[in-house]
Amino acid sequence: MTKPLVTILDDEPEIRNMLSEALEEAGYRTASFARATEFEASLKTSSPEVCLVDLGLPDKDGLALVHRLALESGASIIIISGRAQVQDKITGLELGADDYIIKPFDPSEVVARVRARMRSVKPVGRTSDTAIFSGWTANFETYLLIDDEGAEVPFSHAEGEVLRLFLNNPKRLISRVQMQESLGGAAGESFDRAMDVRISRLRTKLREDPKNPQLIKTIYGAGYIFLGDVVWS
Structure with missing residues (x-):
């Protein structure tokens, strides 16, 4: 059985590496990207179950990307951001994100949130889509x-x-x-x-x-x- 794929979009290599290690230890496959253009290109050939997206991207507006993902992708979207304002969180959720995690964070929290999103994709016992x-x-x-x-x-x-x-x-x-x-x-x-x-x-x-x-x-x-x-x- 193929392991679920989680993509990580963050311009900080330390965060990408930390999340990749934690998620792979928890049984997931990961793909990491520093730029939105690379991440979007990957979606043409892969279908992640969960996308972790930082809002502070070097090449595109993070919130606009989240909104487009929500409309066009079947993936669950979790924002990971240093923006701690309540309004930023509300805006992210309104634009289609499923969850919002504020930096700094514990990698185990991210793994738990990913698991929660995976459980909600399809209820136990439901085989029809x-x-x-x-x-x-x-x-x-x-x-x-x-x-x-x-x-x-x-x-x-x-x-x-x-x-x-x-x-x-x-x-x-x-x-x-x-x-x-x-x-x-x-x-x-x-x-x-x-x-x-x-x-x-x-x-x-x-x-x-x-x-x-x-x-x-x-x-x-x-x-x-x-x-x-x-x-x-």
């Missing part, structure tokens, strides 16, 4: 929503995690605490804000009326409930 509901087909291999006329709407890995959680638990209330436990990440305002953004984007992609959504309902003070009938195939 396609779900059908309310005139839509969600394909979690290609990260596409397909309507009943064949039109395709892409979704990000971060949005897919939330959608899969709903599709695995139709017509059941999912609290914020349950979302945090299932999806990982630190509880708090930034997590809640990131979930609100992802759910809003999912509603838009599912062509929901924002004032009266029919599939993803907000139960104020309690959480969310997905009202569609779901068939995994």
